[in-house]
Amino acid sequence: MSPRRALLLCGVFAPPLFFLALLLFGWMTPGYDLARQFISELGAVDSPVRVLVNVFGFGLFGVFLVLFSVGVVRSSVLRTTGKLSALFFFAAVVSMILVGVFSCDANCINTTVTGDLHNKFSFYPFPILTVAFLLLLVDATRIKNLRWLVPFIPLLGIPALIFRFASLPLLREMYPGLLQRAAIGLPFFLVMLIAMGVYRTEEPGDARIPKSAKFFYTTALALIVLSVAGLMFSLFASSRAPYDGVPGICADTTECRTICQNNRGRCQSYCARNEEAPVCTVLGF
Known part of the structure; x- marks a missing residue:
């Protein structure tokens, strides 16, 4: 496997590992409700899994996506516009890492400078990722092997922005944790698809997807399915208990x-x- 492909593969595995980790850490926290509580509460100063979440959740996730950003820059397939998106992926990832560095205060009722920084850095990734996706959309329309990504960018990106920035009062009031996970999950699932697409096109002479790539894709998708199933189970359990x-x-x-x-x-x-x-x-x- 070429170094470029190895770097791009980090973008395939980062999102499913991140959400599976958050699912497991949520289950490890007594009384934590994935549907009704925010992700940041798992990394709050009073959380029993604070170190695990901030290091192996936000931190490791960030490292994987930094490597993916390098892979985008080094891509032999993407043009200038697509490679420019790597800068925005990198900026969004740095912001995600800083979310873990600056934990929110107890119960995520932020009153300190650290808590305020946590709030600020948790806001930035979404508008930054939007720019990255738009730049890649331009490249995807020009590159034949990436055109299948074109419909996915608006189909996943627009709902993510709605979930993140629209008021949606009833859903936000009853299930803020679920809404937040949807707002974060959709764009990072899109990152995973982009990584798969660019990874595949790095060797355009290949007539078929290599067996190793099929294994990686299947594993990543299985982790996504497992995470979604776990979240749905948690939502079902949450809805049945007051x-x-x-x-x-x-x-x-x-x-x-x-x-x-x-x-x-x-x-x-x-x-x-x-x-x-x-x-x-x-x-x-």
Whole structure:
């Protein structure tokens, strides 16, 4: 395998490994609800899996995608526009790494400089990745072997932007964790598809996909399926059990007694729509 292909392969495996790791770390955290709590809460200063998430989640994921960015620059297939996208992939990845470096505060109610930096760096990857995808879209329309990517870029990119930036009040209030995972998962699944496409076209003389590539593709897709299945299982379990907190704010009534004092409006808004929720009965909202 050529060094270029090895670098591009990092982009194939980074997203599925990242989401599988987050799924496992979520299951390892007592009381954590994947559908109702944010990913950042797994890496918060009070999380029992903080080091695992920030090092083997955000950190390792970032290293893999940095290598992928180098592979994009060194690609013999992509033109100047496509190679320029590597700069934006790199910038987005650095921001993702810094999300892990600067953990959010306890319960991700950020009041410190570190928590504020966490919020800022968690915002930047999405608009930066949008530019990268648009640059690659230009190249994909020009390169025959990459044209199959053209419909996937808007089909995955536009919903990701909607999930990330649109208000979607009901979904954001009830299942903020699920919405966040969709907003992050779609663009990074697109990164995986792009890596597969460029990896395949690096040796245009190949009439077939090599057996090694088929193995890598199958393994990566299997990890994606496993992660999605695990997330759906968690969502099913979450929907059948009453949540003891306020989604996206606090995880149980003990936390909510304190946190809702400083977030009264958000807690009252949730309880206005969910009067029978256990936490609302306890808090009296």
